[in-house]
Amino acid sequence: MxxxxxxxxxxxxxxxxxxxxxxxxxxKLEQYLLAVLAKQSLQQEQSVKIWKTILKSPITKxxxxxAVLIVGLVFLVGDGEQTLYAQVLKALEQVRTIxxxxxxxxxxxxxxxxxxxxxxxxRIIEQERYQGRTDVRIDNGRYEWRYAEGNxxxxxxxxxxxxxxxxxxxxxxxxxxxxNRVPSxxxxxxxxxxxxxxxSGWGEKVSIWVDGKNRVRKFESxxxxxxxxxxxxxxxxxxxxxxxxxxxxxxxxxVKVINPREWIEEQYPLETAIxxxxxxxxxxxxxxxxxCENGLKYxxxxxxxxxxxxxxxxxxHPWTFYGDSSLRDRYDEADTYDYPVLLGRVKHDTVHxxxxxxxxxxxxxxxxxxxxxxxxxxxxNRLAEKCKAEGLPTWEKFRLNIAMHESQKRQAxxxxxxxxxxxxxxxxxxxxxxxxxxxxxxxxxxEKIETWRRPVIGLSEEEYRKDVERRIQEWLERNK
Numbered sequence: 001m002x003x004x005x006x007x008x009x010x011x012x013x014x015x016x017x018x019x020x021x022x023x024x025x026x027x028k029l030e031q032y033l034l035a036v037l038a039k040q041s042l043q044q045e046q047s048v049k050i051w052k053t054i055l056k057s058p059i060t061k062x063x064x065x066x067a068v069l070i071v072g073l074v075f076l077v078g079d080g081e082q083t084l085y086a087q088v089l090k091a092l093e094q095v096r097t098i099x100x101x102x103x104x105x106x107x108x109x110x111x112x113x114x115x116x117x118x119x120x121x122x123r124i125i126e127q128e129r130y131q132g133r134t135d136v137r138i139d140n141g142r143y144e145w146r147y148a149e150g151n152x153x154x155x156x157x158x159x160x161x162x163x164x165x166x167x168x169x170x171x172x173x174x175x176x177x178x179x180n181r182v183p184s185x186x187x188x189x190x191x192x193x194x195x196x197x198x199x200s201g202w203g204e205k206v207s208i209w210v211d212g213k214n215r216v217r218k219f220e221s222x223x224x225x226x227x228x229x230x231x232x233x234x235x236x237x238x239x240x241x242x243x244x245x246x247x248x249x250x251x252x253x254x255v256k257v258i259n260p261r262e263w264i265e266e267q268y269p270l271e272t273a274i275x276x277x278x279x280x281x282x283x284x285x286x287x288x289x290x291x292c293e294n295g296l297k298y299x300x301x302x303x304x305x306x307x308x309x310x311x312x313x314x315x316x317h318p319w320t321f322y323g324d325s326s327l328r329d330r331y332d333e334a335d336t337y338d339y340p341v342l343l344g345r346v347k348h349d350t351v352h353x354x355x356x357x358x359x360x361x362x363x364x365x366x367x368x369x370x371x372x373x374x375x376x377x378x379x380x381n382r383l384a385e386k387c388k389a390e391g392l393p394t395w396e397k398f399r400l401n402i403a404m405h406e407s408q409k410r411q412a413x414x415x416x417x418x419x420x421x422x423x424x425x426x427x428x429x430x431x432x433x434x435x436x437x438x439x440x441x442x443x444x445x446x447e448k449i450e451t452w453r454r455p456v457i458g459l460s461e462e463e464y465r466k467d468v469e470r471r472i473q474e475w476l477e478r479n480k
Contacts, residue, residue: 085178088172092172101115114129141159153255171216180199264348280323282379285303293414297338322380341475373400374398376395426456
């Protein structure tokens, strides 16, 4: 085993994988990966930044992030100075503007998937197009705006990213991993001779073409995702003219510009919660508990940093993860309890909202209305460190056994609940860190697993409705 292999083996062993079957598993795994990556040597610093950029971008798809992670881990342990990479970075320093177009092959056609304009002074614009929708992110160095074209809500935050790093890593990131020179693939692009370089491994092949001025002109990726071949290609232009007004957008009178966290907290304020519990620097709340069809109950809960904790540790950028909560059925072999089924979740800037249906087990359907579940609250990163420093645990479990308020005993329509959640997701999906709906799929071997889907793009309202209704019907048949 050579030094690189040993380094890679130690890297993988250093990752604290959480294999608990929990809804927050993916988020925690991502945070553990970032934490371990951050501890790598200075030689790997640029790769860490590339991974963070890909993982945290609201424009980049999770599927792409997962695929890049695999390839990135393979090449992360490269040794020696990356001469070509250094030359390309030096060339980029002289560039005033960059324009990148990424196309993906779907349904036997090439579609424009992602487009980026970068200006050294006015910063960056990114667009992602999918199934008739265009998501946009604009950052002029002072503010960032995110929205879906045609949407009535637009997010505005103070700029918190290094836009040059985003443009640089998109254009030149793969070269950091010392690709192989393949002269047989050299080609002329827009009248300019370009040399071909190739990276391959773990089911993915990336081809990059660099011109005589050490500028990347084109790159292509071929990979396998869920057993399917996925192809994408990008073209890069330099020093084109970009209308500067595009970096300071003006929206119509019917568009509401919001701070996403503040807007979410206005929809689910602490003051009107029907149940509140504080601990470990977080505040857990129940906002709604309503009777539903077939003895089911509908519950909306949240967790967020307390104001005191926010003041003490700060919040970093909006994607920072400090902890969350999840509902679970009781583990004490009780004869009656509620079984929580997660319908969807939004996460942004330390505020998490979750929507559940509670399925009655045993005699719960005939007992007094209310809910009887367990809640697990966990912390991570700086909040977990704060808890340890104060001699507190980093997670806790408690019983949520509360009665339904008189005002909420009116039976809620399942169709109304589904439409409300989906409608909120349609508004928030492009402008927050995370909005996902749950769906149960059946694998080829017959195993059923719960997956996350994005509203509109990943899952239509009708598909979502049918899936929820199917889960309810299966539950009712099992408990006749």
